[in-house]
Amino acid sequence: VPGGSHHSFGIHVAKMAGMPNSLVDRANEILAMLEEKNVDEKLKGKMQKIDTINLNLYQSNNLADLLHEQSLIFVKSYGSGSLATASFRGTNAAHLSIVWNGFRLQSPMNGLLDLALLPTVFFDEIQLQYGASTALNGSGAIGGTLHLQSHLLQNKKKLQLEIAQHFGSFAKWHQSYKASFRFKKFSSQTTVFQQETKNNFSYINIAKAGKPKEKLENAAAKQWGILQENNFKINEKQDINLHFWYQNSFRELPAAMTASASEASQKDVVLRSSINWKWQVSENATFSART
Numbered sequence: 009v010p011g012g013s014h015h016s017f018g019i020h021v022a023k024m025a026g027m028p029n030s031l032v033d034r035a036n037e038i039l040a041m042l043e044e045k046n047v048d049e050k051l052k053g054k055m056q057k058i059d060t061i062n063l064n065l066y067q068s069n070n071l072a073d074l075l076h077e078q079s080l081i082f083v084k085s086y087g088s089g090s091l092a093t094a095s096f097r098g099t100n101a102a103h104l105s106i107v108w109n110g111f112r113l114q115s116p117m118n119g120l121l122d123l124a125l126l127p128t129v130f131f132d133e134i135q136l137q138y139g140a141s142t143a144l145n146g147s148g149a150i151g152g153t154l155h156l157q158s159h160l161l162q163n164k165k166k167l168q169l170e171i172a173q174h175f176g177s178f179a180k181w182h183q184s185y186k187a188s189f190r191f192k193k194f195s196s197q198t199t200v201f202q203q204e205t206k207n208n209f210s211y212i213n214i215a216k217a218g219k220p221k222e223k224l225e226n227a228a229a230k231q232w233g234i235l236q237e238n239n240f241k242i243n244e245k246q247d248i249n250l251h252f253w254y255q256n257s258f259r260e261l262p263a264a265m266t267a268s269a270s271e272a273s274q275k276d277v278v279l280r281s282s283i284n285w286k287w288q289v290s291e292n293a294t295f296s297a298r299t
Contacts, residue, residue, distance in 0.1 A: 054138040056080075063128065068174035068182040068203070071131075071156075072123035079136055081152075083123065088180070088205055089229030089259055092124040097138075099151030108156040109251060109282055110298060125257055125276055126156075129172075129184045129201050130235045133157035158251065160197045160239055166190050180205035193241040202232040207262075215265035226270050229259035233278075245288040253280040 019035045058078055066074040072092035076083040081104070085092040093101035102119035105112060106126075114121045137153040170186040181204060188197035207227035212219050233255030241247045255278045263270030284298040 056136040056138070058134040058136075063131070063134065067129040067172060067184065069128055070124045071126035071128055071134075074128050074134070075123065075154075081136070081154075085124070087227065088178075088207055089124055089231070090227075091122055093120060094123055094154075096151040103151035105153040106156065107153060108280070109158065109284070111280075111282060113156075113280075122276075125231075125255065125278065127201050127203075127231070127233060127255075129186075130158055130199060130233070130253070131156045132159045158235060158237060160188060160195050160237055176205075178206050178209050195239045197237045199235040199237075200233070204228070204230045213265050224262055226260040226272070227262040229257075231255070231257045247286055249282075249284045249286075251280075251282045251284075254278070 019032060019039065022035070023032050056079065058074065062074070062078050066078075070089075070092070072083050072085055072094070075081045075094060076085070080096070082095045083092055084095065084101075094104050095101055096104050101121075102114070106114060106121050113126075133155075134157070135155040137155060167189045168187070170184075172182075172184045174182040182201070183203070184199065184201040186197065186199045188195070205228065207229065208223055208225065210221060210223050213222050233253070236250075236252040238250040239247060255276075257276040257278075259274055261270060261272040261274060282298060284296060286294060286296040288294055
Protein backbone atom coordinates (compact mmCIF):
# COMPACT_ATOMS: atom_id res chain seq x y z
CA VAL A 9 0.00 0.00 0.00
CA PRO A 10 1.67 3.30 -1.03
CA GLY A 11 1.95 6.27 1.35
CA GLY A 12 2.99 6.84 4.93
CA SER A 13 1.54 5.58 8.20
CA HIS A 14 0.75 7.31 11.48
CA HIS A 15 1.73 4.18 13.45
CA SER A 16 4.86 2.07 13.74
CA PHE A 17 4.54 -1.70 13.64
CA GLY A 18 8.25 -2.42 14.09
CA ILE A 19 7.83 -3.93 17.57
CA HIS A 20 5.05 -6.26 16.42
CA VAL A 21 7.07 -7.35 13.39
CA ALA A 22 10.07 -8.03 15.64
CA LYS A 23 7.89 -10.18 17.90
CA MET A 24 6.55 -12.13 14.92
CA ALA A 25 10.13 -12.60 13.68
CA GLY A 26 11.00 -14.37 16.94
CA MET A 27 13.08 -11.68 18.66
CA PRO A 28 13.71 -12.32 22.39
CA ASN A 29 10.87 -11.33 24.72
CA SER A 30 13.23 -9.24 26.85
CA LEU A 31 14.14 -7.10 23.83
CA VAL A 32 10.48 -6.68 22.82
CA ASP A 33 9.47 -5.73 26.38
CA ARG A 34 12.27 -3.15 26.55
CA ALA A 35 11.18 -1.69 23.22
CA ASN A 36 7.60 -1.34 24.55
CA GLU A 37 8.90 0.47 27.64
CA ILE A 38 10.88 2.96 25.54
CA LEU A 39 7.87 3.52 23.26
CA ALA A 40 5.65 4.26 26.27
CA MET A 41 8.20 6.77 27.59
CA LEU A 42 8.37 8.57 24.23
CA GLU A 43 4.57 8.72 23.94
CA GLU A 44 4.29 10.14 27.47
CA LYS A 45 6.94 12.76 26.72
CA ASN A 46 5.10 13.78 23.56
CA VAL A 47 1.85 14.23 25.50
CA ASP A 48 3.62 16.30 28.18
CA GLU A 49 5.10 18.62 25.55
CA LYS A 50 1.68 19.17 24.01
CA LEU A 51 0.19 19.92 27.42
CA LYS A 52 2.90 22.47 28.20
CA GLY A 53 2.00 24.42 25.09
CA LYS A 54 3.92 27.34 23.67
CA MET A 55 5.72 29.65 26.08
CA GLN A 56 6.81 33.22 25.38
CA LYS A 57 9.33 34.71 27.78
CA ILE A 58 9.84 38.44 28.15
CA ASP A 59 13.60 38.89 28.05
CA THR A 60 15.57 40.64 30.77
CA ILE A 61 16.46 43.61 28.56
CA ASN A 62 12.80 44.56 28.07
CA LEU A 63 12.07 44.02 31.75
CA ASN A 64 14.77 46.55 32.60
CA LEU A 65 13.51 49.01 29.98
CA TYR A 66 9.96 48.88 31.33
CA GLN A 67 10.71 48.79 35.05
CA SER A 68 9.21 52.28 35.46
CA ASN A 69 5.96 51.15 33.79
CA ASN A 70 3.14 48.88 34.83
CA LEU A 71 2.45 45.45 33.40
CA ALA A 72 -0.16 46.82 30.97
CA ASP A 73 2.44 48.95 29.15
CA LEU A 74 4.88 46.05 28.91
CA LEU A 75 2.36 43.56 27.53
CA HIS A 76 0.92 46.09 25.09
CA GLU A 77 4.27 46.55 23.34
CA GLN A 78 6.08 43.24 23.93
CA SER A 79 3.41 40.54 23.55
CA LEU A 80 0.42 39.46 21.46
CA ILE A 81 -2.03 40.29 24.24
CA PHE A 82 -4.58 43.00 23.50
CA VAL A 83 -4.59 45.49 26.37
CA LYS A 84 -7.53 47.85 26.79
CA SER A 85 -6.37 50.88 28.76
CA TYR A 86 -8.14 54.08 29.77
CA GLY A 87 -4.94 56.10 30.08
CA SER A 88 -1.75 56.23 32.10
CA GLY A 89 -2.39 54.77 35.54
CA SER A 90 -6.06 54.10 34.72
CA LEU A 91 -7.93 50.82 34.44
CA ALA A 92 -6.27 48.33 32.08
CA THR A 93 -7.50 44.82 31.24
CA ALA A 94 -6.15 42.18 28.87
CA SER A 95 -7.68 39.95 26.21
CA PHE A 96 -5.93 37.08 24.47
CA ARG A 97 -6.86 34.77 21.59
CA GLY A 98 -10.33 36.29 21.21
CA THR A 99 -11.37 35.70 24.83
CA ASN A 100 -12.35 38.29 27.42
CA ALA A 101 -10.27 39.53 30.34
CA ALA A 102 -11.66 36.91 32.74
CA HIS A 103 -10.22 34.10 30.58
CA LEU A 104 -6.60 35.19 31.01
CA SER A 105 -5.14 33.71 34.18
CA ILE A 106 -2.46 35.78 35.93
CA VAL A 107 -0.30 33.79 38.34
CA TRP A 108 2.29 35.19 40.75
CA ASN A 109 4.66 32.60 42.25
CA GLY A 110 1.98 29.94 41.75
CA PHE A 111 -0.98 31.95 43.11
CA ARG A 112 -3.76 33.42 40.97
CA LEU A 113 -4.16 37.18 41.38
CA GLN A 114 -7.61 37.68 39.85
CA SER A 115 -10.55 38.77 41.92
CA PRO A 116 -12.63 35.76 43.05
CA MET A 117 -15.78 37.83 42.48
CA ASN A 118 -15.47 38.69 38.78
CA GLY A 119 -12.23 37.03 37.64
CA LEU A 120 -10.65 40.34 36.59
CA LEU A 121 -7.40 42.08 37.48
CA ASP A 122 -6.33 45.65 36.76
CA LEU A 123 -2.92 45.41 35.07
CA ALA A 124 -2.21 49.06 35.87
CA LEU A 125 -1.80 48.01 39.52
CA LEU A 126 1.04 45.59 38.77
CA PRO A 127 4.47 47.31 38.71
CA THR A 128 6.99 45.67 36.39
CA VAL A 129 9.83 46.37 38.82
CA PHE A 130 8.44 43.71 41.17
CA PHE A 131 8.92 40.86 38.67
CA ASP A 132 12.17 39.20 37.63
CA GLU A 133 10.62 36.76 35.15
CA ILE A 134 7.48 37.01 33.01
CA GLN A 135 6.21 34.18 30.80
CA LEU A 136 3.11 33.91 28.64
CA GLN A 137 1.69 30.43 28.14
CA TYR A 138 -0.44 29.59 25.11
CA GLY A 139 -2.60 26.57 24.37
CA ALA A 140 -5.22 24.43 26.08
CA SER A 141 -2.79 23.53 28.87
CA THR A 142 -3.50 26.92 30.44
CA ALA A 143 -6.70 25.39 31.83
CA LEU A 144 -4.47 23.59 34.34
CA ASN A 145 -4.13 26.96 36.10
CA GLY A 146 -7.88 27.36 36.59
CA SER A 147 -11.17 26.38 35.00
CA GLY A 148 -11.53 29.77 33.29
CA ALA A 149 -8.00 30.06 31.87
CA ILE A 150 -8.90 29.13 28.31
CA GLY A 151 -7.28 32.18 26.75
CA GLY A 152 -3.82 31.91 28.25
CA THR A 153 -1.80 32.17 31.42
CA LEU A 154 0.59 34.91 32.45
CA HIS A 155 3.26 33.65 34.86
CA LEU A 156 4.89 36.30 37.07
CA GLN A 157 7.94 35.32 39.11
CA SER A 158 9.92 37.30 41.65
CA HIS A 159 13.30 35.87 42.65
CA LEU A 160 16.13 36.85 44.90
CA LEU A 161 19.14 38.24 43.06
CA GLN A 162 21.43 35.36 42.17
CA ASN A 163 24.88 36.65 43.03
CA LYS A 164 27.65 35.96 45.49
CA LYS A 165 27.81 39.49 46.83
CA LYS A 166 26.88 39.96 50.45
CA LEU A 167 25.23 43.32 49.75
CA GLN A 168 23.82 44.82 46.54
CA LEU A 169 21.85 48.02 45.93
CA GLU A 170 20.03 49.19 42.79
CA ILE A 171 18.47 52.66 42.34
CA ALA A 172 16.42 53.80 39.33
CA GLN A 173 14.65 57.08 38.56
CA HIS A 174 12.56 57.98 35.52
CA PHE A 175 10.83 61.18 34.42
CA GLY A 176 8.26 61.75 31.68
CA SER A 177 5.64 64.09 30.25
CA PHE A 178 2.73 65.54 32.23
CA ALA A 179 4.61 65.53 35.56
CA LYS A 180 5.25 61.78 35.49
CA TRP A 181 8.07 60.44 37.66
CA HIS A 182 9.04 57.06 39.02
CA GLN A 183 11.69 55.89 41.44
CA SER A 184 12.57 52.45 42.72
CA TYR A 185 15.08 50.98 45.15
CA LYS A 186 16.17 47.36 45.39
CA ALA A 187 18.47 46.10 48.16
CA SER A 188 19.62 42.52 48.75
CA PHE A 189 22.04 40.84 51.11
CA ARG A 190 23.25 37.37 52.05
CA PHE A 191 24.45 36.01 55.35
CA LYS A 192 25.34 32.31 55.58
CA LYS A 193 22.11 30.39 54.88
CA PHE A 194 19.81 33.44 54.89
CA SER A 195 19.23 35.86 52.02
CA SER A 196 16.80 38.75 51.71
CA GLN A 197 15.72 41.29 49.13
CA THR A 198 13.54 44.40 49.44
CA THR A 199 12.08 46.33 46.51
CA VAL A 200 10.35 49.70 47.02
CA PHE A 201 8.79 51.88 44.33
CA GLN A 202 6.89 55.16 44.14
CA GLN A 203 5.38 56.89 41.12
CA GLU A 204 3.11 59.81 40.32
CA THR A 205 1.58 61.46 37.26
CA LYS A 206 -0.84 64.36 36.72
CA ASN A 207 -2.10 63.37 33.24
CA ASN A 208 -3.08 67.00 32.61
CA PHE A 209 -2.70 66.91 28.84
CA SER A 210 -4.64 69.03 26.35
CA TYR A 211 -7.08 67.56 23.84
CA ILE A 212 -9.79 68.57 21.40
CA ASN A 213 -13.21 67.69 22.79
CA ILE A 214 -15.15 66.49 19.75
CA ALA A 215 -18.19 65.70 21.94
CA LYS A 216 -18.96 69.37 22.54
CA ALA A 217 -20.21 72.02 20.14
CA GLY A 218 -17.39 73.87 18.43
CA LYS A 219 -14.84 71.18 19.37
CA PRO A 220 -13.10 73.27 22.02
CA LYS A 221 -9.55 72.58 23.19
CA GLU A 222 -9.59 71.51 26.84
CA LYS A 223 -7.18 70.20 29.45
CA LEU A 224 -7.88 66.93 31.21
CA GLU A 225 -8.60 67.50 34.89
CA ASN A 226 -8.95 65.23 37.90
CA ALA A 227 -6.84 62.49 36.28
CA ALA A 228 -3.79 62.27 38.57
CA ALA A 229 -2.51 58.94 39.88
CA LYS A 230 -0.17 57.97 42.71
CA GLN A 231 1.25 54.57 43.65
CA TRP A 232 3.76 53.17 46.07
CA GLY A 233 4.54 49.66 47.22
CA ILE A 234 7.03 47.31 48.81
CA LEU A 235 7.97 43.71 48.04
CA GLN A 236 9.92 41.75 50.66
CA GLU A 237 11.49 38.38 49.77
CA ASN A 238 13.35 36.08 52.13
CA ASN A 239 15.02 32.71 51.70
CA PHE A 240 16.40 30.37 54.33
CA LYS A 241 18.34 27.31 53.22
CA ILE A 242 17.73 24.55 55.77
CA ASN A 243 20.22 22.19 54.17
CA GLU A 244 21.45 21.21 50.72
CA LYS A 245 18.04 19.83 49.72
CA GLN A 246 15.52 21.98 51.61
CA ASP A 247 14.76 25.70 51.69
CA ILE A 248 11.95 28.06 52.69
CA ASN A 249 10.84 31.17 50.76
CA LEU A 250 8.70 33.96 52.20
CA HIS A 251 7.14 36.75 50.09
CA PHE A 252 5.36 39.86 51.33
CA TRP A 253 3.73 42.38 48.95
CA TYR A 254 2.02 45.60 50.04
CA GLN A 255 0.81 48.27 47.64
CA ASN A 256 -1.20 51.50 47.96
CA SER A 257 -2.71 53.17 44.89
CA PHE A 258 -4.76 56.34 44.52
CA ARG A 259 -6.13 57.70 41.27
CA GLU A 260 -8.60 60.36 40.28
CA LEU A 261 -11.38 59.54 37.84
CA PRO A 262 -11.82 62.21 35.15
CA ALA A 263 -15.23 63.27 33.89
CA ALA A 264 -16.72 62.08 30.63
CA MET A 265 -16.20 64.28 27.57
CA THR A 266 -19.78 65.56 27.78
CA ALA A 267 -19.64 66.32 31.54
CA SER A 268 -18.37 69.54 33.06
CA ALA A 269 -16.28 68.28 35.99
CA SER A 270 -15.61 65.31 38.26
CA GLU A 271 -14.35 64.87 41.80
CA ALA A 272 -14.46 61.07 41.85
CA SER A 273 -11.45 59.03 42.91
CA GLN A 274 -10.49 55.44 43.64
CA LYS A 275 -8.16 53.92 46.22
CA ASP A 276 -6.76 50.38 46.08
CA VAL A 277 -4.84 48.74 48.91
CA VAL A 278 -3.33 45.29 48.33
CA LEU A 279 -1.65 42.93 50.79
CA ARG A 280 -0.32 39.61 49.54
CA SER A 281 1.93 37.12 51.31
CA SER A 282 3.09 33.57 50.64
CA ILE A 283 5.38 30.96 52.13
CA ASN A 284 6.86 28.07 50.21
CA TRP A 285 8.81 25.04 51.43
CA LYS A 286 10.70 22.94 48.88
CA TRP A 287 12.48 19.62 49.32
CA GLN A 288 14.68 18.22 46.54
CA VAL A 289 14.15 14.51 47.14
CA SER A 290 16.27 13.43 44.16
CA GLU A 291 17.37 14.69 40.78
CA ASN A 292 13.99 13.84 39.28
CA ALA A 293 11.69 14.38 42.27
CA THR A 294 10.79 17.53 44.20
CA PHE A 295 8.26 17.94 46.98
CA SER A 296 6.90 21.38 47.85
CA ALA A 297 4.15 22.94 49.94
CA ARG A 298 2.97 26.55 49.86
CA THR A 299 0.28 28.75 51.31
